[in-house]
Amino acid sequence: MTPHRRLGVLTSGGDCPGLNAVLRGLTCRATQLEWEVVGFHQGFEGLLEGGSHEILTLERTSGILPLGGTLLGTTSKGHFIAKVGGGSRTMVPQHVMAQARATLDSLGISALITIGGDGSLTTAQQLHEAGFRVVGVPKTIDNDLEATSMTFGFDSAVACVSEALDRLRTTATSHSRVLVIEVMGRHAGWIALHGGLAGGADIILLPEIPFDFAKIADAIQKRDASAQTSSLVVVAEGARPVHGSEYVLGKGAGEYKLGGAGHAVASEIAQRTGKETRTCVLGHLQRGGTPTHLDRILGLRFGVKAAELVEHAEFGQMVSCQNDEITSVPIADAVSRLHLVSPQSQMVQTARAIGISFGD
Numbered sequence: 429m430t431p432h433r434r435l436g437v438l439t440s441g442g443d444c445p446g447l448n449a450v451l452r453g454l455t456c457r458a459t460q461l462e463w464e465v466v467g468f469h470q471g472f473e474g475l476l477e478g479g480s481h482e483i484l485t486l487e488r489t490s491g492i493l494p495l496g497g498t499l500l501g502t503t504s505k506g507h508f509i510a511k512v513g514g515g516s517r518t519m520v521p522q523h524v525m526a527q528a529r530a531t532l533d534s535l536g537i538s539a540l541i542t543i544g545g546d547g548s549l550t551t552a553q554q555l556h557e558a559g560f561r562v563v564g565v566p567k568t569i570d571n572d573l574e575a576t577s578m579t580f581g582f583d584s585a586v587a588c589v590s591e592a593l594d595r596l597r598t599t600a601t602s603h604s605r606v607l608v609i610e611v612m613g614r615h616a617g618w619i620a621l622h623g624g625l626a627g628g629a630d631i632i633l634l635p636e637i638p639f640d641f642a643k644i645a646d647a648i649q650k651r652d653a654s655a656q657t658s659s660l661v662v663v664a665e666g667a668r669p670v671h672g673s674e675y676v677l678g679k680g681a682g683e684y685k686l687g688g689a690g691h692a693v694a695s696e697i698a699q700r701t702g703k704e705t706r707t708c709v710l711g712h713l714q715r716g717g718t719p720t721h722l723d724r725i726l727g728l729r730f731g732v733k734a735a736e737l738v739e740h741a742e743f744g745q746m747v748s749c750q751n752d753e754i755t756s757v758p759i760a761d762a763v764s765r766l767h768l769v770s771p772q773s774q775m776v777q778t779a780r781a782i783g784i785s786f787g788d
């Protein structure tokens with residue numbers, strides 16, 4: 429093997445089903461193209477002094493398709509944070525960049541594949557602008573990245589929400605209760621919308637369509653009046669009332685941690701309708717477990733394409749899915765703004781057409 433044909437790869441930000449499929453796809457294709465693959469541990473932190481790495485081989489990545497999480501470990505904290513608060517940008521310090529560059533040079537790595545979501549790809553873009561030879565792979569259960577029609581992990585998260593709703597429906601019906609389920613997605617309502625539709629939700633609250641507590645109560649009372657005495661309400665963690673703001677659980681070094689919307693909505697429903705109401709916060713169940721077949725296949729295809737982008741020296745590019753073809757776009761296009769649900773979209777109209785309320 430030619431010694432200088434060494435590429436690095438890391439997984440960064442929240443983990444997500446399908447990450448291991450990407451690692452498998454890219455290791456297979458890179459090996460075919462005669463690149464050696466160095467996997468950095470714990471995201472970008474692996475590039476710093478004290479960080480660790482391993483060689484990814486065909487053997488090491490064999491049999492990992494059904495595994496959730498990431499073989500390499502990840503972090504959404506650390507020294508490479510590029511997004512803070514409600515999504516504002518911040519710069520990775522120069523001395524951190526310098527350390528990362530020194531690590532890559534000392535290992536003879538000439539290209540770095542970064543698999544991450546909005547925050548991590550914003551870091552990747554900064555590295556690219558600083559002269560690193562970077563290729564991006566979009567990863568997020570939130571499906572909130574521009575410039576790709578799909579990200580792996582989303583389908584698995586939606587499957588989890590849909591299964592949870594199937595379970596909640598039976599207990600809600602038995603007790604004539606309202607069951608409120610809070611789901612992830614950060615500032616985007618994709619998981620809530622798709623999961624809610626697939627799982628037969630009666631009310632879906634999205635960040636993109638601010639809700640009115642009175643309208644939610646009214647929808648539940650109308651259902652009661654027509655003998656539908658149980659209701660399932662899906663609340664995106666980023667949902668907010670018309671005159672309110674997102675429910676924030678905590679503020680750390682990076683982006684705000686969202687949470688609390690489900691409990692707030694449930695308590696208002698109970699007060700306004702007098703109905704027994706319970707809350708289920710689905711949380712990290714949505715990120716764990718085995719990926720769906722769709723996420724495995726998308727992950728494999730993204731991994732193969734990432735290795736090919738390195739081979740063709742197409743740096744600053746991100747793998748992307750467009751019309752079911754895997755192609756590439758500038759990383760900058762993917763992180764320029766968030767991909768959000770349009771309130772006018774056909775999907776929202778379809779939901780309304782089957783009687784789902786958005787609390788507006």
Ligand code: F6P
Nearest residue numbers: 442504569570612613614686715
């Ligand atoms: O971006 C993925 C995501 O799961 C969001 O949906 C959620 O808001 C956030 O990460 C949770 O982050 P953490 O794992 O740090 O609690």
